[in-house]
Every structure is written in structure tokens, then in C-alpha cells.
Amino acid sequence: MFARCRRTPRPLVSRLIALALFIASPATLGDELNVYSARQEALIKPLLDQFSQENGIKVNLVTGKGDALLTRLQSEGRNSPADVLITTDAGRLYRAQQAGVLQTIQSEFLQQKIPAHLRSEQGYWYGLSVRARAFVYASDRVNPAELSSYNDLADSKWKRRICIRSSSNIYNQSLVASMLANVGEQHTDTWLQGLVANFARPPQGGDRDQIKAVAAGQCDIAVVNSYYFGAMLQSSDEAERDAATRVSIFWPDQDDRGTHINVSGTGVTASAGNPQQARALIEFLARDESQRWYAQTNNEYPVHADIPSSELLQSWGDFKTDPLNVTELGKRNAAAVMAMDRAGWK
Ligand code: FE
Numbered sequence: 001m002f003a004r005c006r007r008t009p010r011p012l013v014s015r016l017i018a019l020a021l022f023i024a025s026p027a028t029l030g031d032e033l034n035v036y037s038a039r040q041e042a043l044i045k046p047l048l049d050q051f052s053q054e055n056g057i058k059v060n061l062v063t064g065k066g067d068a069l070l071t072r073l074q075s076e077g078r079n080s081p082a083d084v085l086i087t088t089d090a091g092r093l094y095r096a097q098q099a100g101v102l103q104t105i106q107s108e109f110l111q112q113k114i115p116a117h118l119r120s121e122q123g124y125w126y127g128l129s130v131r132a133r134a135f136v137y138a139s140d141r142v143n144p145a146e147l148s149s150y151n152d153l154a155d156s157k158w159k160r161r162i163c164i165r166s167s168s169n170i171y172n173q174s175l176v177a178s179m180l181a182n183v184g185e186q187h188t189d190t191w192l193q194g195l196v197a198n199f200a201r202p203p204q205g206g207d208r209d210q211i212k213a214v215a216a217g218q219c220d221i222a223v224v225n226s227y228y229f230g231a232m233l234q235s236s237d238e239a240e241r242d243a244a245t246r247v248s249i250f251w252p253d254q255d256d257r258g259t260h261i262n263v264s265g266t267g268v269t270a271s272a273g274n275p276q277q278a279r280a281l282i283e284f285l286a287r288d289e290s291q292r293w294y295a296q297t298n299n300e301y302p303v304h305a306d307i308p309s310s311e312l313l314q315s316w317g318d319f320k321t322d323p324l325n326v327t328e329l330g331k332r333n334a335a336a337v338m339a340m341d342r343a344g345w346k
Pocket of ligand 1: 088225
């Protein structure tokens, strides 16, 4: 037989305090932060551990896909346990801002460490690393002298030679948003028609799959985020390494506005129980040493131009980047999706 346990009632005061704390702060209490991260654990955890060591603040990490984390934040609303969101693409960060799941934070340090065109003007989110949406081309079938700009991808000389993923992908939506911002709707529509007519196959797979398709001869050029090329060159999968060695990288629009770039970034959630600690974490992530590590582990570029990129990325050469404020990518996302639809980009 089990002895029956008699519960002693908790004093009313302690129950009221517990209730008050529960109501006051659905999110973090005390020296603890909850981070929702679209970055894989291996690409962020060591930095968070270092932050914990230096500041005595425990960091709990939840990882997931960018869109899924945003949906989760929205459905949890003000009861969300999250304090900090880390995710990719300014288009998605802007979406989070518009959805009301982020709050503004002001920080002179962040303003100094992160260029103005790579963060939200009001302080809703801050870019932490830069990726370029570049071309990779078949080294044996394309003469780089033939390559020039995104605009040129609409030229009929590339008929059935271009691989690119679907229009549902935020990287492509942001690329089209940058076209809308830079050249206007009419020109973007014409460009999109030409581009879609040059697709080698219906859009499918992710950016790595486009690189593999070029290597396999299914197309001659792909439009991909630069870090995928780096990841494949360093992959433990021999087939990926082999595919990457058959292609070369090209920076579009060097004679014009510069290559389209985007960020991975972070913001404090609207539900954060302790925004000061959350801000401290973001400031830690923006420090020079953190930026360098954060960028290098994912083959990205630091947000501050004074911080050197990895040796591998340096070997790809310097290039001019589009100075467009990445907030424009978010603002023009809906228009970009509609333009891609009009052009029949699946
Ligand atoms: Fe990616």
C-alpha cells in the first residue's frame, strides 16, 4: 500500500505572488532567455554558450524552419516564451515586424556595429550576417565574359539554360523585390517574362539542388545564395563536393548597382519578459568577434565591412553589393509575389 500524501495548503500570500508573476510575465523570468532560431544548433549554440558564460544568463534554444517559427510566434502571441527571434532574410524579418511579434530596441552599439541599410530603421530587427544571391555557372560550358547582370538572364541566349528554385521561396521573392525597388514594376515584369522563358526546367528543390543540376548538365547557370556554394565545397558528402568543384561563382551587376544581398538577423520578441537581457544578447552577437564567427560558420559575410570574411570567401574575390536598404525587400514582398505570379514563375 502506498501512504497517502497529505498536501499542506500553500499560504495565500505565496499563491498570490505566484499568480501575479504568472500574469505579469508569460515569458522569461530571471536570468534566462529563450531563443527561437532558424539557424541550426551547430551554427549558433557555441556563441550562445559563450554569452551565458560571460553574463550568467542561461539561454534555451529552440530551432526550426524560418516560416514555421514565425507561425509559432504568431499563434503563441503574447504568451510566447520566446525572447529573441533569429531568422533569415530581411523579407521574413519584416514579415515578423508586420505581424507584431517583434518589439523595437534602441542601442547605440547596434547602430554603430550594423550598417543602417542592414537593419530596421525603428529597431525591430538587426542584420547579423550578409549573403549574396549570386550566379553559379558550369565552368566547362559558360565563358564568364558572357555573364553580366540579373537583367541579362532574360536574354534569349540563356534559353533553357537557367535553374532556379520556386517563387514560393523568400530568397527569390526578395531578389524580385530588389528589382522592383531598383528598376520599377514595368521593367521587372518584362525581365521576369524573359527569365521564366529561359528556365531549363520547372522550379524544384533548394539552392543546393540548383548547383547540382548545373554540375549534372541540366542547366548552365543557377541563381543561389553564396553560402550554399561554400557549404558544398566543404561538404562531408563527396557528391556535393564533386558538384561544387564543377561550377564557379559569379557576382552579377558589378558594372551597375552591385550584387543583390540579404541578411540573416535577429530581433527581440514582443512577448519578451526581459527586453534588456534580450538586447544584451543581440549586442553580444553583433560584437566583432561574434560577427566573424557567426558569418564564418555559415560561409556568410560579416555585416560590418571592416571585419574580414573567411579565407574561402576571400578567395572568391571582392565584389560590389547593392546598397539598397533591405527593409525595401520586406515592403515590396507582396508586389514581388504578384509580379512572379503574372510571369508564370511556379
Ligand atoms: Fe538558406
